[in-house]
Amino acid sequence: MKRAQFIKIVGAGTVACACGQLVSCSSNTTNPTRATVDFKLDLTLSANSALNSDGGSVSSQGIIVVRISAGNFVALSQACTHQGTPVVFQRASNNFFCSNHGSTFSLSGEVTKGPAVSALRRFNTELTGTSLRVFS
Ligand code: FES
Numbered sequence: 001m002k003r004a005q006f007i008k009i010v011g012a013g014t015v016a017c018a019c020g021q022l023v024s025c026s027s028n029t030t031n032p033t034r035a036t037v038d039f040k041l042d043l044t045l046s047a048n049s050a051l052n053s054d055g056g057s058v059s060s061q062g063i064i065v066v067r068i069s070a071g072n073f074v075a076l077s078q079a080c081t082h083q084g085t086p087v088v089f090q091r092a093s094n095n096f097f098c099s100n101h102g103s104t105f106s107l108s109g110e111v112t113k114g115p116a117v118s119a120l121r122r123f124n125t126e127l128t129g130t131s132l133r134v135f136s
Contacts, residue, residue: 035136036136037061037063037123037134037135037136038133038134038135038136039060039061039133039134039135040131040132040133040134041058041060041065041131041132041134042130042131043130043131043132044130048132050067051065051067051073051132052067053067054067054068054069054070054091055067055068055089055091057088057089059078059086060134062077062078062079063075063076063077063078063123063134064076064077064078064086064087064088064089064096065125065132065134066089068094068107071127073125073127073132074107074108074122074125075122075123075124075125075134076096076105076109076120076121076122076123077109077120077121077123078120080098080100080103080116080120081103081111081116081117081118081119081120082098082100082101082103082114082115082116082117083100083101085098085099085100085101086098087103087105087120094107095107095112096109096120098116101115101116102115103115103116105119105120108122109121109122123135123136124136
């Protein structure tokens with residue numbers, strides 16, 4: 001193999017690996033199934049004001065966060081485990097509902113009605129003043 005041919009092959013492989021890394025990093029920024037989640041919601045912002053009332057919810061980074069009561073929040077991956085439709089919180093029944101095929105999930109993310117069979121991923125929450133941290 002000539003030197004120029006070797007460099008061309010190795011160079012192409014390096015670029016392919018680098019692109020693969022970039023795609024992985026990029027997809028991780030919006031995929032709540034990634035291993036590590038850690039972000040904060042400023043409850044003084046109008047975009048997050050729903051979290052100042054019981055039953056209010058906010059979606060961020062593929063995670064739905066609900067205020068159950070003062071200082072008590074639930075954060076779950078929002079994509080239904082059946083086919084990925086975003087679930088919504090239903091205050092009257094205190095569960096999460098997928099409008100696509102009707103699956104429901106408990107506050108802990110467990111399936112309470114199919115066709116979904118897998119639980120929604122649950123995340124930790126920590127309120128400090130007006131800052132709500134959501135983390136895995
Ligand atoms: S996508 Fe949610 S029940 Fe089918």
